Amino acid sequence: MSHVTVRQDGLITTDQAAELCGVKRGTIHVWIRRKQVPVAKRENGRVLLNLVDVARADHATRKVARRAPASVPSWSLDGEPDVDLLPFLAACDAEAQRVPPEQARQPVVYYLRFGDRIKIGTTIGLPARLDDVPHDMLLATEPGGREIERQRHDQFAALRITREWFRPDTPLLHHIAQIAHG
Numbered sequence: 001m002s003h004v005t006v007r008q009d010g011l012i013t014t015d016q017a018a019e020l021c022g023v024k025r026g027t028i029h030v031w032i033r034r035k036q037v038p039v040a041k042r043e044n045g046r047v048l049l050n051l052v053d054v055a056r057a058d059h060a061t062r063k064v065a066r067r068a069p070a071s072v073p074s075w076s077l078d079g080e081p082d083v084d085l086l087p088f089l090a091a092c093d094a095e096a097q098r099v100p101p102e103q104a105r106q107p108v109v110y111y112l113r114f115g116d117r118i119k120i121g122t123t124i125g126l127p128a129r130l131d132d133v134p135h136d137m138l139l140a141t142e143p144g145g146r147e148i149e150r151q152r153h154d155q156f157a158a159l160r161i162t163r164e165w166f167r168p169d170t171p172l173l174h175h176i177a178q179i180a181h182g
Helices: 014-021 025-033 051-065 086-098 126-132 146-155 170-180
Strands: 003-006 011-013 039-043 046-050 074-077 108-114 117-123 137-143 160-162
Touching: 011 014, 011 051, 014 025, 014 046, 014 051, 025 046, 025 051, 046 051, 108 126, 108 146, 117 126, 117 146, 137 170
Parallel strands: 003 074
Antiparallel strands: 011 046, 039 046, 108 117, 108 137
């Protein structure tokens, strides 16, 4: 059994997350790319994850893949004696089951300004998406998923810079103002 130290702020490295879940480190990076585990912080070139987020993702993945539980390593909090992580993981599993399924979250089309361009995108998890996409300001959101996003991309095709990025010309700015002011 190995020993892993959890920081006082509840953050762990990707290596520690892989050890906790009994998976390869690459699997953790896949979870990050798929937004199953949000990056809590980047520090000294390392990605840090919240232990609870990792436990939730592990629980969800284990359920779908019917993976057997990993052997639990010995854990300690910074400066504290070893702690029994099993009750903590059981509490995380209970919490993960209370989280509404992805389908329950309503999709939105969002408009982000970044420098001299505007991104038109869609998501069901706006706060997490805002953490991932560089932007200066969230200009507006409207209800809708991929179909509405596709309509907006077609509507403003003449202003397209690349893929989901558009020039902030009058027609697009007028549309955003209408959405923002309801």
